[in-house]
Amino acid sequence: MADLDLRQLTTMLAIAEEGTFSRAATRLGYTQSSVSQHIAALERSVGGAVFDRPGGPRPVRITPLGAVVLEHGREVLAKAEALGQAVDRFKAGEGRIDVGTLQSVSHAILPTVLRLLREEHPRCEIRLSEPDEPRLGELDLLFHDGLISDDTEHVRLMQDPYLAVAPPGALPAGPVPARELDGKAMVAWPSTFDQPRLEQSLADAGARPRIVFRSAGSETILSMVRAGMGLAVLPWLAIHQVVCRDCGAIHGPEGWPDLQVHDLDPAPARSICLHWPRGRAAESPLVARTVEVAVEVARELAQQAPPALP
Template sequence: MYELRHLATLAAVADEGSFGRAASRLGYTQSSVSQQIAVLEKIAGGALFDRPGGPRPVRITPLGAVVLQHGRDLLRRADEMREGIERFRAGDSRIDIGTFQTVSNTLLPRVIGELRNAHPGCDIRLFEEETDDPDLSGLDLMFFDARTGHDGLKLLDDPYFLVARPGDFEPGPVPLTKLDGLPLVAHPPVCHQVVIEDFLRARDIRPQFVFRTEGNEALLAMVRAGLGEALMPRLAVLRHDESLALHELAPGLPSREIFLLWQAGRTHSPLAAHAIELARKAAADLS
């Protein structure tokens, strides 16, 4: 059976017109070149070169031209595969990441920026979804805000605050009982919002939910407008301004846990492994 080195030798002889010059180009002995061409001729079932002898160059035969054409194609594809493997090892591959609103606005920009700086040729695809049931099919990594049965890494705890207008409450922690009957704007009852509402209900604390939306900025805008207060995790209010006041609660609400998930048994690409490390560092800085 022929090998790629046999095809490379065939191409060198065709280019140089001489077994000797092909040997010098490839770093082989002339007898080694002759042996490799003999292997190809045996496989092809005929002569690949006419050998006039003396100083005159060898010439490719019609059969040799067919083998050479396909041989060059195989060599090109082998080079492309080798280059692709090298780019993959260097991190210049594709990564698909699932995310959700809060992470998209805080952790993820830093991770993406540093990935792009380190691997300019990488292909990053992001998919944002607010869901109770993480679907990792087709994804390399997924940020999620609850414990699941998936493999992954806990990045940080994200504590909750009462978001209000300045002056609505005295400075300092607000007793949890103050939430009973309080008008609140809130996220829809999915993901960790369900945990928060169950926690309050178990203590017979029943706020009045006057507006629900997935958008963090919309919730903050409604607090500023005086429609109601909000219970929001820290990452969602990192960039709040002086038009809002943040209060701790006493006792505190259960913190939201932020995880980075991946499929069980999945071998990470170098790019995904780097993304995991960057997410770990970004989360540690935020913590």
């Protein structure tokens, strides 16, 4: 069976459907001798005749062995056609990618990236996850706030500045010296991803806030700040959609205070990066296009971010 090939099965199927070698040859664009050679090679591979040949214009009849070969041959040809279509879709950017992300990117960057990709490639499949650890593993792409490994390729999408969020009057108006946060109660993200680096940056500026509560949810953190638990330092991406463009405040629900947003001086920031395994962008058009779209979306978004303080 090692010598069996798809041309032989295609020829056999054409003969079974057309009834004669000559009509099958016409259908396939082969000479009749080529059709005979394909069937002879197929019969050598399976060890027996697949057609009874009555001769003359009378149609051929499939043998019991031929019926078995044809039944499974149809499945093989269907799978081969599906494989060819899948390869064509992959080359056209209609494949599947697995993307790891983090909350603020899922909130601010990915929705636009996904919309644009699906407009271009409506049949592409994009599977998302928010991994606990910043590693690629089986992922095709990983958004992360910083670099993860020398074994990956990456692009830096944008700088995401951290901002102080506090109840009205809790901090001086305007840009706030980071040292003003020293000793103050603070609601913060868990000590994962970029949070330890942020807290070290604050400490280097002379600020060691008292962490009174940690949560991975930015909305939860803002609710705790409104409730008087403390202030917060959050990246712009995590809050930009709720910051009022006219007054720079985060409006609270009815009966709750608005929150004031302050630049920090010095201004800590995190780098939002997109990582992928070496060579993957060259191998997968969909991965390459996703990187391009993410860069475009992040560039436009970065133009809205507050400038870093000198």
